[in-house]
Every structure is written in C-alpha cells, then in structure tokens.
Amino acid sequence: MMHFLIRRLLVLSLRIGSIAAVLLVLIEIGFGWLREDSIHVWNLAFSAPVSPELSPSGESAVTWVWRAFGNSVPTLLIAMLGIWMIGYGWGILGSRFRSLGASFLLRAPFGIAACFPGFWLVILISLYSYFVWERPGFADEIRVEQGPDLVVWWNASVVALPLILVGSSRLLRAVSSVLTDRAAETHRGAFFLLGASSEEVFYQQVCRPVRHQLAELLDRVFPLTLGGLVIVETAFHQGGIGFAFVKGIREGSTSVVFLSAFLIACLGAILALVRECLVYWLERRES
Numbered sequence: 001m002m003h004f005l006i007r008r009l010l011v012l013s014l015r016i017g018s019i020a021a022v023l024l025v026l027i028e029i030g031f032g033w034l035r036e037d038s039i040h041v042w043n044l045a046f047s048a049p050v051s052p053e054l055s056p057s058g059e060s061a062v063t064w065v066w067r068a069f070g071n072s073v074p075t076l077l078i079a080m081l082g083i084w085m086i087g088y089g090w091g092i093l094g095s096r097f098r099s100l101g102a103s104f105l106l107r108a109p110f111g112i113a114a115c116f117p118g119f120w121l122v123i124l125i126s127l128y129s130y131f132v133w134e135r136p137g138f139a140d141e142i143r144v145e146q147g148p149d150l151v152v153w154w155n156a157s158v159v160a161l162p163l164i165l166v167g168s169s170r171l172l173r174a175v176s177s178v179l180t181d182r183a184a185e186t187h188r189g190a191f192f193l194l195g196a197s198s199e200e201v202f203y204q205q206v207c208r209p210v211r212h213q214l215a216e217l218l219d220r221v222f223p224l225t226l227g228g229l230v231i232v233e234t235a236f237h238q239g240g241i242g243f244a245f246v247k248g249i250r251e252g253s254t255s256v257v258f259l260s261a262f263l264i265a266c267l268g269a270i271l272a273l274v275r276e277c278l279v280y281w282l283e284r285r286e287s
Contacts, residue, residue, distance in 0.1 A: 012273050019265040044255050061255035072240030074156035079163040086168035091175025159238050163228045167221040174217050182210045212282040218275040226264050
C-alpha cells in the first residue's frame with residue numbers, strides 16, 4: 001500500500017506540474033498574443049495588489065483568490081455530498097426496483113410533486129427573483145452575531161442546487177448502468193434454487209462484486225461540477241473561485257486567472273488520487 005501511495009503521489013506531482021505548464025501556455029496565448037497585452041507569464045506578480053475593481057482594499061492576488069476559494073468550499077461540499085448521496089443511492093435503488101419490475105416508484109415522487117400548484121409556484125418565484133434581484137434565495141441582509149453562520153450555508157445550498165441536479169442525474173445513470181450490466185451477467189435463478197432471497201442475490205451477487213467499479217465513478221462528475229461552479233457562481237454573483245476566474249478574465253488579471261484555474265484543476269487531481277487509492281484498497285480486499 002505504501003509503495004502504491006508513493007507512486008500515486010509522484011503521478012499527482014506530475015499532473016500538477018503539467019496543469020501549471022498548460023495554464024501558463026494558455027494564458028500567454030490568450031493574453032499575450034490574442035489580446036496583445038504587455039503582461040506576459042514571466043511577469044506574473046502573485047504578491048502584488050490586484051486592481052481596485054477586483055479588491056478595493058488592495059489585497060494581493062494570492063489573498064484574494066484564497067478568500068474566494070474559501071467561499072466556494074461550502075458550495076462544493078454540499079454539491080458533491082448531494083451528488084454522491086442521490087447518485088449512488090438512487091442508482092442502486094433504481095437497479096433494485098428495476099429487477100423487481102417497480103421502477104415507476106422512482107418516478108412517483110416527481111409525478112406527485114408536479115400535481116401540486118405549490119411546486120410550480122416555487123419555481124416561478126425562483127425565476128422571478130433571479131431576473132429581478134439577480135441573487136435568488138440569498139439572505140444578505142441577515143447578519144449572524146452569535147453562533148454558527150447558517151446564512152453562509154443557506155446561500156451555498158442555493159448555488160449548489162443546480163450542480164446537484166445535473167451531477168446526480170449523470171452519476172445515477174452511470175451507477176445504474178454498472179449494476180444493470182452486472183445483473184444481466186449473474187445467473188440469479190441458480191441462487192434462488194439454493195434458497196437465497198432476491199435481496200441477498202442483489203446485494204451479495206450483483207452489488208458486492210462491482211464495488212471497485214462503483215468506486216471508479218467517484219470523480220466521474222467532478223469536472224462537470226467544477227465547470228458548473230464557474231457558471232452558477234457567475235450567474236448568482238457568489239464571490240467564489242469560479243466567480244474569481246471569470247472576473248479575472250474580464251479585468252485582465254493574469255495572476256488571478258492562473259491561481260483560480262490552478263486551484264480548480266488541483267481539486268480534480270486530488271480527488272482523482274482519492275479515487276485511485278479507494279479503488280486499489282477495494283481490489284486488494286476482493287483479492
């Protein structure tokens with residue numbers, strides 16, 4: 001296990017180095033050649049103050065981007081936990097219901113909700129508040145004096161909701177596909193003749209052998225989530241890392257663009273390392 005971890009850490013270092021090199025080349029092409037700016041990648045100043053449009057207090061690029069990254073952490077935590085819970089949970093449940101011929105039970109909650117006028121009223125209010133206030137669901141006028149600042153998590157949950165909807169639907173289909181293929185290869189009739197119940201056959205003979213394949217889906221939707229984070233933070237004017245990336249491009253701040261893009265890409269590389277270690281551990285347990 002230690003040798004595997006050392007090898008994966010070396011691969012992670014190479015990935016991070018490659019990410020930095022590719023970003024430098026893209027920034028030089030985008031800002032130095034296409035925009036014909038006088039600023040080049042060899043003139044990046046991470047400790048210099050950013051422009052007043054980005055930070056009126058004159059923070060450095062590192063401080064400003066790191067603060068923006070901290071603002072995105074609650075959103076990413078809520079989004080990824082929601083995606084994993086719904087994607088894996090409903091994917092396994094959907095395969096189970098499909099084997100029993102009761103897949104309509106998964107569609108029932110949405111059909112019932114669609115019959116209530118209040119369901120559509122909430123959607124219409126959200127759309128109206130977005131176009132009028134530009135920040136639907138945000139409670140910026142509330143200031144928490146004592147105790148945990150739940151307003152921050154409320155705002156993060158509003159931004160994370162579109163990411164959860166998109167990411168969980170992709171992961172749900174991927175999980176269901178893996179289990180459906182495994183169920184088609186399993187001779188369940190033989191286990192039934194031996195006295196096993198349908199539940200035992202599904203969880204022991206269908207789910208258990210493909211645990212490592214399910215673990216390989218851990219970061220399947222993470223690139224999509226990071227790309228969506230840039231879009232939703234910009235749309236909702238949430239001062240996170242995605243918003244910092246877009247604003248850095250608009251203001252021509254190459255330092256902010258590099259740091260924000262580098263942090264976003266490093267998150268994907270770190271999660272890939274976690275997924276590889278988890279898959280390796282599961283494969284060793286099965287062997």
